[in-house]
Amino acid sequence: MSAPPPEAAPELEPRLRQVLDFEREWWKHPGPKERQIRERFGLSLARYHHLLNRAIDRPEALAYDPMLVRRLRRLRESRRRKRFARQLGFEH
Template sequence: MGLSEFDRRLLDCASRLPRQVGARDEMIRAELGVSSTRFFQRLNVLLDSAEALEYAPALVRRLQRVRSGRGVPGA
């Protein structure tokens, strides 16, 4: 089926997110018009998507490692 335009924009945004929570939330709202909760819910779904892996392989693999705890310092 492929990624929607929104999903591609979400992945592009995820690749540039600032670490500061306030700045991150502002960026998500300004660029995508959704809450950070909705953003991370959709991102979590996309991390299991072959289409997302094809679109942004380095980002998706890195975020999969972080999600599984293998990419988090001190985990």
Template sequence: MAALTATEQHMLEFEKRSWHYAGAKDRDISDTFGLTPTRYYQKLARLITTERAYAYNPMLIDRLLNSRSTVQRTEGVA
């Protein structure tokens, strides 16, 4: 199994942080990765479904997958 790239590791470490102000995370995404938030979340969504991401930090991946499932269920209700 291939190891995570430095950017992939950085993305996962970035997801451990918390932000206290609306829009702060989106601004940090742009500043840190040079990506739009939409593009960042597309890449993250693919990354968290890989075995290498799970091997790197299983608890974080479980949390991110859980969070994604909750959002999808909530959006499906609306």
């Protein structure tokens, strides 16, 4: 008797995939990032970052683009640490 086939990993939602694709290559296109976000996604910068943070927390995103997702997670964590340090009065 053979083992059951492994379950296919769930796919990342298309919108979240588009956000990751954009994040990987936005710097290659002319103009400020915020303007590109508004033109491409029709979102405010705050809403875009909410969507991006949602994306990088998903295991499907890690499977889709591991290097990018790990880098974005590191950057987010670094920003959180700096913000927390400022709140405690430990500015560098």
